[in-house]
Amino acid sequence: MTILTSQMTLFLFMLLSITTFHKTMCSNHTVVQCNEKDREILLNFKQGIHDTFGRISIWSEKDCCAWEGVHCDNTTERVTKLDLHLKDLKGEMSLCILELEFLSYLDLSMNHFDVISIPVTQHNITHSSSLFYLDLSFNEGPNLHMDNLDWLSPHSSLKYLILSGIDLHKESNWLQVVSTLPSLLELQLTDCKLNNFMFNSSFEYLNLSSIVILNLSLNNFTSHLPNGFFNLTKNLTYLYLHESNIHGEIPSSLLNLQILRHLDLSKNNLQGSIPDRIGQLPNIQHLDLSMNMLSGFIPSTLGNLSSLISLSIGSNNFSAEISNLTFSKHSSLVSLDMSNSNVAFQFDLDWVPPFQLSHLSLSNTNQGPNFPSWIYTQKSLQDLDLSSSGISFVDRNKFSSLVERIPNELILTNNSIAEDISNLTLNCLFLRLDHNNFTGGLPNISPMTTHVDVSFNSFSGEIPHSWKNLTDLQYIILCRNRLSGEVLVHLANLKDLRYMFLGENEFYGTIPTMMSQYLQVVILRSNQFEGNIPPQLFNLTSLFHLDLAHNKFSGSLPNSVYNLTQMNTNHVYVWRPVTFNLFTKGQEYVYQVRPERRTIDLSANSLSGEVPLELFRLVQVQTLNLSHNNLIGTIPKDIGRMKNMESLDLSSNKFYGEIPQSMSLLTFLGYLNLSYNNFDGKIPTGTQLQSFNESSYIGNPKLCGAPVTNCTTEEENPNTEKPFTQIEDEDSIRESMYLGMGIGFAVGFWGISGSLFLIRKWRHAYFRFIDGVGDKLYVTLIPKLNNFGKN
Known part of the structure; x- marks a missing residue:
């Protein structure tokens, strides 16, 4: 009995192993095939699309799970993801695609759709939507608009909603619709022509607390920011509102966002001063208040923002002084933009900042006459803009070392720097040294440089031989120097050149x-x-x-x-x-x-x-x-x-x-x-x-x-x-008259000749008439001629 039981157990084990192996082998060779209903929805979506490069024109095989951009679940065989971003698609973007029951991810961004159609059935979806990611942004069609966002209501599972570039100016309740999406983490409505922050009487009951990223830039609100708005967004971490025509002062409720990291209010019409409480945003890393109408003093509490990575407060109306103490806690600072400011910079000559910048813009500020010594300590600079800063004198060795290591943008326009830099090799891609007093020969520049402007200086000599290798150069501006030589021989091989300004030199050839x-x-x-x-x-x-x-x-x-x-x-x-x-x-x-x-x-x-x-x-x-x-x-x-x-x-x-x-x-x-x-x-x-x-x-x-x-x-x-138009009219009339006379003569001539040729009676009568006229002339003229001969 024991032996029989052991044999039975062994048999069952072998059977189980064979079955498992068979299933494993079958699963390795099984091809997932999509649901027929999903296939039909995809084909309906495809109908209105013009596919320039044929990326979805092959959507015809039975298995739609193998189609371009389509992803299916291996178990359910249902479509869960459609990613067609950047496929150069044109025509109609039909949101019938949202009828896919198990769709969780849809990206149709960065194409050329010119119209969006929303089927009536989209408002009446009965199944529970699984959609958590929706991106229809940055399509280029001129008619890409939506009258409302009500169609979003069935998709309560949405976490990421990106509709940037779609015209929503007719949607006055966008904020209320968004508040019906309780799971929403990211909302991107950039350049949607939104024109209001209108709330109804019960706006305080709106729920926006889940939103972490909010981008409403490039709109036209023409209003102030409602103070109560930021009380609804306690978890907001990234806020972008640049260039949205916002007026008024910075609302105090904005400073209650304790976990805020990115704040961009640039290029608006904000007035008043920067609140002292801004120093109470302990986690702020990127702060941009530039290009507004802010005034007054820059608060000392700005120096408390020890997490700052990027600070941009230029192009305002501040009247203040800034010393090195302002930046004493900013050890993480990487980017600083204080351009177009009347701020007085009171930095100690031996000051060594606690930061290493990669981007610095102090254009249109008063830095001179000496080149700011603290900038020489910045070993990681990639972009430097000191245009119109009143600089005349530099430390030759430190200056040479600094400008040679900048890899991206070097802009020193409109100063009075008088240095010979002919022995330098500048490695930046974008170079502007114009309107200075540089002397000597031109410097060598990187073969990857795309823009060179050294105009309005005192450079002399010929173009360096190395400039023949500037294969990426698009802009070259050398006007008003003392340069000479056959410059066009050097530039003839630059196949990507767009601008060529060589005026007022001594070039020849x-x-x-x-x-x-x-x-x-x-x-x-x-x-x-x-x-x-x-x-x-x-x-x-x-x-x-x-x-x-x-x-x-x-x-x-x-x-x-x-x-x-x-x-x-x-x-x-x-x-x-x-x-x-x-x-x-x-x-x-x-x-x-x-x-x-x-x-x-x-x-x-x-x-x-x-x-x-x-x-x-x-x-x-x-x-x-x-x-x-x-x-x-x-x-x-x-x-x-x-x-x-x-x-x-x-x-x-x-x-x-x-x-x-x-x-x-x-x-x-x-x-x-x-x-x-x-x-x-x-x-x-x-x-x-x-x-x-x-x-x-x-x-x-x-x-x-x-x-x-x-x-x-x-x-x-x-x-x-006569007037130009009258001469043309008379010429036209004269030509018409001559043409009419010619046609009339031709019609009359061929009318009579044709009749004589085709009608026999007329022809006989015509010849009898001619004979009669001849006889009469003979009888009349011959006697007279005879009498004339006798006389």
């Missing part, structure tokens, strides 16, 4: 035929460049500012000028403005180069030949200067279509002919100079051309009419020029 195809600004004025202007320069479709004035260029202008498509379209690039000196309207201005202002200046060269007609078809050009050359030809009437023209200078050339009446259509013209040419006839009448004084037309002896000497009556009558 010719323009290479091959330049960066991305060039938007080319300024070579006041150098010694020579040779022909290559046609390839006019094939740069992105170019909107071309200034070759005051050089030695010769030859004729290329006929390919119409390829400057940026001068002929309304498209405007988004770009970082650059300030420089522009010569327009007869004088020099300091202004920002912007793509909406198109400029062509080829003045003071030795250009000859006729100006291509295509140049006067660049209808977006606002400044055109061809003066002081040897150009010939007439002004075409097409110039009247350049309706954005503000400054036109054709003076000191050899242009001839009459001034077209169409020029009176240039209603924005603020500067005109046609002097010293060979124009003749009467200046067209019209308020625009008569608004300029005689100096605009002087040096054209055959030109008459106001504002120069009036034409005589005999000259006025035959040469009276």
Whole structure:
């Protein structure tokens, strides 16, 4: 019996082992297949989507769990996650996808959806929602809006709600809807066009205590922050409200958030002073109150914030002093921005801060005349901005060591530093040393540098050979130095170059035929460049500012000028403005180069030949200067279509002919100079051309009419020029009249000839008529001719 029992036990054990092994093997080879209902919902969601790169166009196989972005639970075989962020999807974002019963995670962010549709069934979901993460943010469609957020109410399990970039300006009860989500930890409503903090009479019963992260930046609240609001958010740790048009003072309830770590109220209209109680936020790590209208003293309690990592309080109206004692407890400080401040900095000369900064901005503050010695102690600086700080003197060795180790941004603009840095190698990506007194040769710079501005200094010599390797360089601004050499040879290989400001130096050489195809600004004025202007320069479709004035260029202008498509379209690039000196309207201005202002200046060269007609078809050009050359030809009437023209200078050339009446259509013209040419006839009448004084037309002896000497009556009558549009109308009428006469003659001729050819009776009658006329002429003329012969 014992043996039998043992054998039975062994058998059952083996059977159990085989069964377990079989199940294990089967589980290793089982392919999860999604529920048919889930598959149908996914296909319905797909219908309105335009898939540029085909990422979801393959959603067709039976097993939807294998589709792009779809994740299923291995046990239930139900869809639990859909992640399609950054897939370049377009079209309709249908929230029918929320009907997936077991969906817990949905991310459709950073695509190009242009409309959101919310099915009626979404408001009546019967199943218990498992959704805890929902991100529909940062899609780019112009019609991406929601009238309300009521559809969120069934999803009480939501912990993360991110709707940034969706237009919610019609939703006036957004706060009440959010309060119905008891598990919500993170709420991101950045740039949603929210315009109110409106509460109903029982707002104190709202429950927002679960929220840890709240981002309401880039909205338009146009109101103060309700003091009671922050009593509802006791667990708030991250609060972002920058650039939301908030008024009033900093509410006292905000200072009750004892666990707050990040506070950003920058770029608003906050007034009053910083409350003393701000020192009672023991956990604050990032504090940004910059770009407001705060005033008064900076409280000493700010120095109690020993956890601070980042402090930005610049661009306000403080009137106070700051000493090194203010920062004595800030050993964790990494970023400090106090730019655009009237604060007096009273730091001891031998002060060594307890922190090591990676970012420091003290632009537009009074730091000089000596370079602040405490900055030399900062060994970890990655970004340094000391522009417009009144600095004149530096410690040469310490200064050299400091600027060479900064890897990102080095900005020393608009000081009076006079150092020779030619032996240095600057490793920053963004370099601005402009408007100083630097001397000697240019420094070597990192091959990864993207922006160089050393204009308005006293640099001399040629471009360093190492600059040929600046393959990432996009902006180079060298204006107003004493630099020389064939600079364009060095820059021709920089294929990513956008801006090239080389004006007012001593550069020479010719323009290479091959330049960066991305060039938007080319300024070579006041150098010694020579040779022909290559046609390839006019094939740069992105170019909107071309200034070759005051050089030695010769030859004729290329006929390919119409390829400057940026001068002929309304498209405007988004770009970082650059300030420089522009010569327009007869004088020099300091202004920002912007793509909406198109400029062509080829003045003071030795250009000859006729100006291509295509140049006067660049209808977006606002400044055109061809003066002081040897150009010939007439002004075409097409110039009247350049309706954005503000400054036109054709003076000191050899242009001839009459001034077209169409020029009176240039209603924005603020500067005109046609002097010293060979124009003749009467200046067209019209308020625009008569608004300029005689100096605009002087040096054209055959030109008459106001504002120069009036034409005589005999000259006025035959040469009276009609308006541009009237001339076009008369030409059209004359052409129509000639065409009508031709058609009438042809119809009459072929009408009679055709009838004679097709109708026999008419043809016989016609010939009998001709014979009769011939007989009568014979009887009448022959006797007279005989009598004339006898006489």
